[in-house]
Amino acid sequence: MERYILELKDVSMRFEDAEALTGINLKIKHKEFVTLLGPSGCGKSTMLRILGGFLTPTSGKVLFDGKDITDLPAYQRKLNTVFQKYALFPHLNTFDNIAFGLKIKKLPNDVIKEKVKAMLKLVNLEGFERRRVQFLSGGQQQRVAIARALVNEPEVLLLDEPLGALDLQLRKDMQLELKRMQQRLGITFLYVTHDQEEALTMSDRIIVMKEGVIQQDDTPIKVYNEPINHYVADFIGEANMLYGVMRDDYAVECESLIWRCTDRGYEKDQFIELVIRPEDLEMVPEGQGKAHGIVESVVFKGVHYEIVVRDDTGYDWIVQNTKNAEIGSRMGIDFSDDAIQIMKVSPEYMLPAVIEQAGRKIEGELWITQDSEDYVKSGSGKLDTRFRLHTDSQGKHITTVYAEDIRRTWVLRTDEQLYGTDPIIIRYGSGADAPDDAEVR
Structure with a gap:
């Protein structure tokens, strides 16, 4: 039987006249890495603060391991939180920052020393014990904050955009570090971010949010390859999105053409929207392929070129390809049947x-x-x-x-x-x- 460590039951949160969360139902398994993903103001941080005990929901229940903790204060919950602003104590060194919670609990000094030593090894900060935190780099400070949260041995770690202040390369390195820590410790991580790459890189599950409502709850692969609606498809990576009509199982009409697809079960002549990712498009000679147009722009992105092709109906296709293209040239665009993802239009x-x-x-x-x-x-x-x-x-x-x-x-x-x-x-x-x-x- 699966163990659900955290659960939200019909949770809503209202601030004066604004609804921050609406009827949230969510279950998080033990040892899962779950990411709440969405733009600013979507309610993801509000949800994290409710789980952490910093906010009490307007309605609904919060369960921890099956027990109602809705009104339980933060310090009594078996979870810790790491924020983007790490809130480290500048007058303390690395060791004392990590040990702070243990000293509050009045644990024996030898126990504190062993626990802090284990955390320093986990976050790769051995040798930095006596260094004042203001003399640490941003990435090192972030590791101290994580170690301080983990040393208390919480069953759940809540992380509210902890990598937001780091530069790009360090952020990517820390994504892998966090995933490694989570797998090694075997505890639940609930992570908040607006960065799609972070979510796709680290998560077992991604919860995509918009205006206080969960849009999709699925694995990273399914969220990317099988978005449930326009919002998710547009928010997660680049996407070509067009309207069309399902003429039959495995057949969609778009731009007055019938394209084969792998979807079935829709009503005949149902109005739909289809998604094709830029990396699934192939550039072919003019006259070949499923669409034809003129190259409008070419941008080199390092690992690929991003090419915009305006087709004969005026639609701008985004193509990602390792081959360059000449602006103003005509070309065809082709894609396989399974590159098309069908979504209902509601x-x-x-x-x-x-x-x-x-x-x-x-x-x-x-x-x-x-x-x-x-x-x-x-x-x-x-x-x-x-x-x-x-x-x-x-x-x-x-x-x-x-x-x-x-x-x-x-x-x-x-x-x-x-x-x-x-x-x-x-x-x-x-x-x-x-x-x-x-x-x-």
């Missing part, structure tokens, strides 16, 4: 809209998806139809349109069919023809 909400095109006024709905949510209030630009239309199960016409100025795709659902490349104006909101409603051009 609107966050819909706004009533009036669409004007070529003198026609058509009533419909503007889908606010995760792709467009942050842009709907400020987006502007000429919109041109780009992908083939399709009809949903209710007989409504689904059209994807492209706002050139902000390089974003919008989704419209209308009773009448939109067609051609005439400019489109969308007025949306309650009572879409009201003069004070927002307008997207």
Whole structure:
């Protein structure tokens, strides 16, 4: 039977009028390395502080090894926390910083000495015992902070972006060091970061968060190769994302072409979004491959070139390749069936809209998806139809349109069919023809 060392049950956290966490349910196994990943303000550090006992949730329960610790103060919990600001004592040397918690517990001096010695060896700081911490490098200070937390033998170590202040190479080195420590000690690590590479490098599981809600909880490989929605696909690494229609099992229509894929079980003619990673694309001679276009830019990234190819529909493909390409040249883009990852498109909400095109006024709905949510209030630009239309199960016409100025795709659902490349104006909101409603051009 699996042992769950930490558990959150329907945990929510509200600060005045802001909801930081909403209905969080999470189980963490004993000896797991779990990473909470997301941008600033997504709720990951709030969740860590609730687990550490520094915050009490507005509602819900926190369990440790099956026991309710929701109201238990931090100092009584069998876990320790390492923050980005290490909070070391500048007047103490390395040994005394690490030994501080043990001295508070009034352990015998010989026991303290042995425990600190073991920690110094674990974090590769042997010989630095008497050095004042202000004379240590950033990486060494970080190791002292970790040793001070681990010397108390917690069953769980919470780490809140502890590598954020380090330079790139040291940060990469410490990623491997932390994973080594966790495996050697056999305890649970719960790690908070906004850095996707850190999460992919160290974790057994990644919890991707957005606005206080868990978006995906899975292994690093699945989070990267099988993102559950647009937000996850866009946040984890580079991605080419296009809208399409599932015409049948293993067949998706995109850019008026039928592409083979490895997905099945979707409804026939279901509107979907597909993801193709840049490293899965192959550059081929013009006339070959599944898409064709002009090389717009080439950037050397060290291990590969990042090449942007604008295809004949106006979509910019991101290609990562070890071979260079000439700006302005035409080429084909090819990829295998299993390079395509299919995702359902579910609107966050819909706004009533009036669409004007070529003198026609058509009533419909503007889908606010995760792709467009942050842009709907400020987006502007000429919109041109780009992908083939399709009809949903209710007989409504689904059209994807492209706002050139902000390089974003919008989704419209209308009773009448939109067609051609005439400019489109969308007025949306309650009572879409009201003069004070927002307008997207």
